Amino acid sequence: MELEDQLRRIQANVDLFIAQCAPASDHDFGLDRASVEWVDGFVERQRARLAPGELGALPSVVGCFLGACLVEATPGRWAKDEEHGWGIEFPSGNWAFPISKARKQFEEGPGDSILAFYDMTLALVRDGRL
Numbered sequence: 001m002e003l004e005d006q007l008r009r010i011q012a013n014v015d016l017f018i019a020q021c022a023p024a025s026d027h028d029f030g031l032d033r034a035s036v037e038w039v040d041g042f043v044e045r046q047r048a049r050l051a052p053g054e055l056g057a058l059p060s061v062v063g064c065f066l067g068a069c070l071v072e073a074t075p076g077r078w079a080k081d082e083e084h085g086w087g088i089e090f091p092s093g094n095w096a097f098p099i100s101k102a103r104k105q106f107e108e109g110p111g112d113s114i115l116a117f118y119d120m121t122l123a124l125v126r127d128g129r130l
Helices: 003-024 033-049 058-073 098-108 114-126
Strands: 077-081 085-089
Touching: 003 033, 003 058, 003 077, 033 058, 033 098, 033 114, 058 077, 058 085, 058 098, 058 114, 085 098, 098 114
Parallel strands: none
Antiparallel strands: 077 085
C-alpha cells in the first residue's frame, strides 16, 4: 500500500474516532489537549470493561487520534520509520510514536498515559529539545 493511501487510512481512523467520541464527551471534542484528556479516561474505562483480546483495532485508532493531536499542536508530521512504523517526525529529526504509546496504555494502564505523553511531547517541542 502506498504511503498516501496509508495516510488517508490514518486520517479516516481519526475522523471516525472523533465522530464516535464527540457525542459522549462533555466539550467540543477535537484535536486538542482537553480531548486527549478525555480519551485518556476513555482508554482506562475500556481497559476496565474489555479483555485484551477484545480491543481489536481500538489501540491503533486511539494512537492515530493522539498523533493527529500532536500534528495539530506541533511542527511534526506523520511519517513512516523503517524500524518503528508510523510516528510523528519533527523538523529536528526526532520522532514520537503515538500508536505505540496508545497500545502501551491499553496494556499497562495509566502509568503509560497518553495525556502525559502528549504534555511531555509539547513541552519538549516548546523547549527546543524535540
